[in-house]
Amino acid sequence: MALKAMILIISIMVVVMCMAAPSNAQGISCQTVVDSLAPCETYLQQGGDVPTACCDGISSLYSAASTAADRKTVCQCLKTIAKAYDVNPQYAESLPASCNVDIPYPISYNTDCDT
DSSP, rough: OOOHHHHHHHHHHHHHTTTTOOOOOOOOOHHHHHHHHGHHHHHHHHHHOOHOOOOOOOOOOOOOSSSSHHHHHHHHHHHHHHTTTTTHHHHHHHHHHHOOOSSSSSSOTTOOTOO
C-alpha cells in the first residue's frame, strides 16, 4: 500500500512542486508527500470518484510546499513514486482540477523538477 501511495504521490507532487504557495517555513519530506496523497491511491490507478480525503491531502500539500526547495522535493518524490507504480497519467493530470486546486502547470511525468 505504501508503494501505491508513493506512485500517486509522485503524480501529485509534480503538480504541487510547480505551485507557488508560500506558507510553511519547514521543509517537506517525501514521507509527507506520501502521507498526504495516500487517500488518492485508488483514484490515481483506477479513476472513479476522488475521495474527499484525497482532495484534503492535495490542498494541504499545496499549502505546505511554500518554497522552491519544497516544491522540488515534492516533484522529485512524485516522479519517483509514479514511475514505480501504475499511476494513470490522465488521472494524475485531472486530479488538481477535480479537487479545485489551481496549479498553473500541467501534471506530467516529463515535468522538469528543477524549474
